[in-house]
Amino acid sequence: NAGVTQTPKFRILKIGQSMTLQCTQDMNHNYMYWYRQDPGMGLKLIYYSVGAGITDKGEVPNGYNVSRSTTEDFPLRLELAAPSQTSVYFCASSYTGTGFPYGYTFGSGTRLTVV
Amino acid sequence: AQRVTQPEKLLSVFKGAPVELKCNYSYSGSPELFWYVQYSRQRLQLLLRHISRESIKGFTADLNKGETSFHLKKPFAQEEDSAMYYCALAYGGSQGNLIFGKGTKLSVKP
Numbered sequence: 001n002a003g004v005t006q007t008p009k010f011r012i013l014k015i016g017q018s019m020t021l022q023c024t025q026d027m028n029h030n031y032m033y034w035y036r037q038d039p040g041m042g043l044k045l046i047y048y049s050v051g052a053g054i055t056d057k058g059e060v061p062n063g064y065n066v067s068r069s070t071t072e073d074f075p076l077r078l079e080l081a082a083p084s085q086t087s088v089y090f091c092a093s094s095y096t097g098t099g100f101p102y103g104y105t106f107g108s109g110t111r112l113t114v115v
Numbered sequence: 116a117q118r119v120t121q122p123e124k125l126l127s128v129f130k131g132a133p134v135e136l137k138c139n140y141s142y143s144g145s146p147e148l149f150w151y152v153q154y155s156r157q158r159l160q161l162l163l164r165h166i167s168r169e170s171i172k173g174f175t176a177d178l179n180k181g182e183t184s185f186h187l188k189k190p191f192a193q194e195e196d197s198a199m200y201y202c203a204l205a206y207g208g209s210q211g212n213l214i215f216g217k218g219t220k221l222s223v224k225p
Contacts, residue, residue, distance in 0.1 A: 042201065042215035042217040045212055103161035104213065107158065
């Protein structure tokens with residue numbers, strides 16, 4: 001039972017490069033999320049998805065894009081990387097049955113450095 | 116706007132001492148609150164939800180709507196409790212989005 005799997009674990013990008021952070025879950029959760037965590041700060045929501053084909057912006061979506069073509073996968077795309085995107089990125093999923101999440105399951109995170 | 120505040124960046128206690136990790140929230144709706152924990156080199160994981168009124172690993176948390184608080188407590192700290200603790204508030208109704216506090220690092224000394 002893998003839960004939520006994120007790849008890669010670490011990445012160094014040059015300014016202006018692009019990359020995709022991969023996230024896959026095998027729990028058949030309907031909701032998926034991308035957060036970023038800057039040093040000494042809480043997690044901030046970038047994008048979320050309530051199901052395949054449906055995505056929406058969170059608190060800090062600028063510079064990112066997402067897609068949700070299947071229930072399992074929720075990749076995060078960085079276009080034209082900037083130093084301000086240096087952060088740790090967490091993917092999470094959850095199941096909602098009665099209107100509120102039953103608690104997120106998190107991936108192990110991707111540490112991204114933009115130089 | 117919704118907000119979660121954890122006033123302490125670091126809390127250091129001795130083994131066997133009581134622990135209280137503070138969390139205050141601001142939210143106009145009916146709050147749904149969580150505590151998450153991240154042990155060293157492990158991923159963030161759910162510790163407890165207020166709606167479950169449960170005790171996990173000896174930790175409890177009571178929602179106080181009057182004081183808008185959801186403090187995490189344990190009567191006798193253990194060294195293995197050392198970790199980062201995050202308080203989180205669910206907003207957005209059925210969307211299930213969470214807003215997190217900045218976290219408190221708990222250090223339990225022998």
